Amino acid sequence: MPSYAARTAMPLAGADAPETAPLTQSLAEQIAARLSERIVAGAYAPGQRIMEQAIAAEFAVSRGPVREALRLLEKDGLVTILARRGAQVTNLSIAEVREIFDIRAMLNGLRDRLIAEDPGRMRYLPALEAEVAKLARLARDADRGDEYVETVSRLNRYLTHVASNRRLRTILDSLALQTLRYSQIGLSTPQRRRQSIQHWQKLVKAIRDGDGAEAERIARQRVQDSRDAAIAQLQRLATDNKARHAA
Amino acid sequence: MPSYAARTAMPLAGADAPETAPLTQSLAEQIAARLSERIVAGAYAPGQRIMEQAIAAEFAVSRGPVREALRLLEKDGLVTILARRGAQVTNLSIAEVREIFDIRAMLNGLRDRLIAEDPGRMRYLPALEAEVAKLARLARDADRGDEYVETVSRLNRYLTHVASNRRLRTILDSLALQTLRYSQIGLSTPQRRRQSIQHWQKLVKAIRDGDGAEAERIARQRVQDSRDAAIAQLQRLATDNKARHAA
DNA sequence: TGTTGTCAGATTGTCAACAATCTTCTTGAC
DNA sequence: GTCAAGAAGATTGTTGACAATCTGACAACA
CATH class of the missing domain: 1.20.120.530 (GntR ligand-binding domain-like)
Structure with missing residues (x-):
């Protein structure tokens, strides 16, 4: 599970991970989780641009956390970030x-x-x-x-x-x-x-x-x-x- | 080579990658590259904390790009970022x-x-x-x-x-x-x-x-x-x- | 002696504004 | 009709300040 995803208990039996689960998620992580759901579910089309200002307005936060959320998504390959051209949903060949x-x-x-x-x-x-x-x-x-x-x-x-x-x-x-x-x-x-x-x-x-x-x-x-x-x-x-x- | 590393031509013969090489690196990428060198060379000890303000002062930039650089290093596993406790050099068991x-x-x-x-x-x-x-x-x-x-x-x-x-x-x-x-x-x-x-x-x-x-x-x-x-x-x-x- | 509460300093998280760059549309020439 | 140049708008990159949280030390208490 990506680090920004809300941690849920494993559905099957077994010892749980003794990991350092942060009790509160940062805004960036919350936004990343929401965007991740949408991308995986197909709500954003592959290749579609995701603009910082628009997302910031939607979630009523400043562009800083949004920027960081997009970096998190890039780490998982869900979006691709191009210098000075922003993020777009990864389009896999x-x-x-x-x-x-x-x-x-x-x-x-x-x-x-x-x-x-x-x-x-x-x-x-x-x-x-x-x-x-x-x-x-x-x-x-x-x-x-x-x-x-x-x-x-x-x-x-x-x-x-x-x-x-x-x-x-x-x-x-x-x-x-x-x-x-x-x-x-x-x-x-x-x-x-x-x-x-x-x-x-x-x-x-x-x-x-x-x-x-x-x-x-x-x-x-x-x-x-x-x-x-x-x-x-x-x-x-x-x-x-x-x-x-x-x- | 990580994306923040300066792209150098491959030393052996062969067609070069037709990738979208950014002509100018962002401050974050430049800082990440510098820090990466230091960590790999052992200039920072494993487990040592890296504080945004100190790095920002050293490179004479604001904390924003430093913050982003640390995220880049985390992607490569060179530093570990803990919520509200910042970055430290990854200590591999x-x-x-x-x-x-x-x-x-x-x-x-x-x-x-x-x-x-x-x-x-x-x-x-x-x-x-x-x-x-x-x-x-x-x-x-x-x-x-x-x-x-x-x-x-x-x-x-x-x-x-x-x-x-x-x-x-x-x-x-x-x-x-x-x-x-x-x-x-x-x-x-x-x-x-x-x-x-x-x-x-x-x-x-x-x-x-x-x-x-x-x-x-x-x-x-x-x-x-x-x-x-x-x-x-x-x-x-x-x-x-x-x-x-x-x- | 050991534990708990509190406080000050340090550090990260977030914000809003400005600067630099890119995109797109229009205009004009050929 | 097609292409190039330029300007306006949109978008990202960066900054400095403020807010929230954490760390460590010290004091009060059992």
């Missing part, structure tokens, strides 16, 4: 989406390998297995795709939360945020979800067995699969747009 | 150093695999081979350890530069900056350098052969080796300190 998924594949592999090799992993295995069992139930029901996606997302956040120290978590959270819009494409059909559940089951088994190499291999394959699904979808969209433009 | 090297191992693996699988890789192979040949010469001379370290560092920057799109480059540059102090430990003896040169030779061969999996494996192993050397050294230092403290 297909190549960039691919690159982000490639990085996520490697780092999710590392994450799950570290979990599988953690001597204390039995602490959170029950929660993991319960969640995967829930996934299996959802996968059998073609109508509950949204719930499936939500559960996978929560599972992923949980793994990132328990596995990694601060730095890996920061990077993974940031990358996940940037590709949120695309990640669910790989789970959009019942068939894909049945393939996905097999990955998760094998992953939990590898973690239980302490097989780090296998956990890494599965995690990597899983992200690469969703990468391919996302890219195929984006390419379809691009050609559609081009055709519509030509017409 | 041994566990954190290990984690950063783990992440670098994965992403260097990705980087070199992408290079090996790039159809246009022949463009920069001659430069790579020349540089590795230079390394081989330096490795035979026990007295030229510093030159060896410098060449390895340049080679690494070059690979990061040619291989990756912006996002992978950003992450790798940032992580390399944070572990600059420790990376050279793995090359500190003639024996270690002889082992290192073998890695580099195998890597270039794998790239030439287009063997992405092999390139990834070698790169990963190389970073893991320097990780182990760095951690062993840090643990020696820690126990030494403890002994001195007890005495």
